[in-house]
Amino acid sequence: MRHSLLSKFQGTILGAVLGDSIGLQYQRQLLGIPPQTEDLQPILQLTKHQQLTVSGATLALNSVKSKMPTGKDSSESGRLAVACAQSLIRCSGLDLKDWRATWEAFAKSEIYHRPSSEFQTLLHPGEAAVAALPAAMFFHENKAKLREKIMLAIEVWPNENKPEWETAILAVGYVIARALKERLDPATAIEQTLAYLKTDNALTELLLQVQILLEKGADLETAATHLCKSATALREKQGEGEKKLQTESIVNPGNFIPIALAFYCFLNTPEDLRLSVVRAARCGIAGQITCALTGALSGAYNGVAAIPVEWRQVSSPGVTSLPLAEGPEPSVWETRSDAKIVELANNLFAVWAGVYRPDATQDSAALARAVAAPYVIRPRNI
Template sequence: MRHSLLSKFQGTILGAVLGDSIGLQYQRELAGIPRRTEDLQPILQLTKHQQLTLSGAKLVLNSASSKILTSKHSKCGRLAVASAQSLIRCNGLDFKDWGDTWEVFAKSEIYHSQNTEFQSLLNPCEVAVAALPCAMFFHENKAKLREKIMLATDVLPNENKAELQTAVLAIGYAIARSFKQRLDPATAIEQTIAYLKTDNALTELLLQVQILLEKGADLETAATHLCKSATALRERQGEGEKKLQTESIVNPENLIPIALAFYCFLNTPEDLRLSVVRAARCGITGQITCALTGALSGAYNGVAGIPVEWRQVSLAEVKSQQLAEGREPSLWGTGSDAKIVELANNLFAVWAGVYKPDTGLDSAALARSVAAPYVIRPRKI
């Protein structure tokens, strides 16, 4: 194997977390919001065109235009952490425990927020991030992957779970193929669509991604084309046309981050840094697009593909934010990239059948009890 499976577990979660952080940092730069401490250097600079655009007027955190800079998308990241912890705690997907986890999360993160009209739902891209641990844990068998994702997403409130589950399956299947060293960038879109076995707004956008990749379209062209395609799909649905085999009530524009994540990853599959940077520069829902791109590329390239300086800058930003505002640390609520790596290690250990994964992979004793599934399990007292 080019990369160990443990490296891929670590790369997927860490790539998503740092992608989320980088997307937020770049959005702040784009909005003209200064860094909290002067010694922090930005991960990527604004282009001259973007600097000229910002020179006329600067946005502030409290303005209506800066709502995208809030930690809304980090909520799905914290749900992903809770999902991984549930899998570790229960040695797999326990429907009751996961339901309780979602209920606690929903009450603390969604229903108790100031604006409760909209936030009872997560859009498909957010759920795709939240379901990353489930996709990782059940990557071996594509039939079981589908079954477990259906079960995991069934507890989430949504008006159209079919489309939501399709979005999660698309990301999950691509990650599973990477874990098994079977993902070919040239055929990844075709195989993903075949696995989804449906025809809806997401598959339409993925087909457009395939066309853009074959034509060698640049980032600006790809982003513009996908936005126009999503708008056309929405207008078609609004007019009641029946070109899609399944009726959709999910706004196709909410699926653009998934399409862009596939485009950015498959355009430069061997370079995680470039994939995530381009996802940030497209300027469309930066946090969620970068998180999905980081997850896809991290699964393909492993943790070795993540630049060390990204981890250092993100950790410094977390510490400065905590000191300046006294808020909960970011990086999906963990406050440390080391905690994210530890979470990935424990998830991998449970998947591998380790008897007591909480002892850590770097335990001095290295005493492990590993067995086939359902043969040895922790004793219940």
């Protein structure tokens, strides 16, 4: 393997976390808020395309009507991802009772306080894909098991548009799984993903458009504009179908654009995590979700060594974040440091590998970790 599986576990979670952070910094720049640190200044220079995006002449995904998460709301998916990873570690796998309790505690917490809307769906497709990253990592070794476990896991999360919503999560999860197993070929990644999904909806159509854009060598601005126009066309086509059927659909193809852009940014420069995430930020579309997904995909493919050191320094506990309009933004998905995220990835990997006590440290009496055979070695009840 080019990179160890542990490195890929670390790269997936840390890539998503730091991608979220970079996306937030760029989003602040779009909103006219000064950058958190001078280290990110070169990343945050607005392009001509971004000026058009801000003025609303090109894209409107960050508007209220779009239902896309912006600001600090979009980090809630990261906090849920951390909680889900902790559940997998705590229960040595997917325990639906604990998984449901984790969701209920999260939904009732002060952190998650999204106002009720016309939709009962609490997670947008991109958010759900980020939150499901730990499950995709934990069950990556078998694609049938991956589908089964992810379907069970996300059944707990409320959603009203189940087919499209699940397609988004499975698409990202499948690519993550292929990357962890060193079986991901960027040239055929979308083709393999569509074959795995075995469905036809707005997301699969956008992914087909991504494949065409990659084959044509389209630049970032062209890709972003084309995907937004495609989503608009799909929405209009969907609207015509609704009139004929006299039904009302809650599907908004625009909600899948961050996932499509993440695929484009990663697959266009698969060997360069920094460039992939920076280009995802420059799209200016749901920055945190787009960058988090791009960072996760590239981190799973390239390992933790591909993450720039300076980005990890920005997320250190000594760096305080500037307040947004709604209040201060907690750093690094409520863990306060990238070291905690790496520790979380280490423990998730340890449980997946069958380690008896993944929480044992150098200061612990158990200096050597023991690997347990399935259903044989279990902690003693004292």
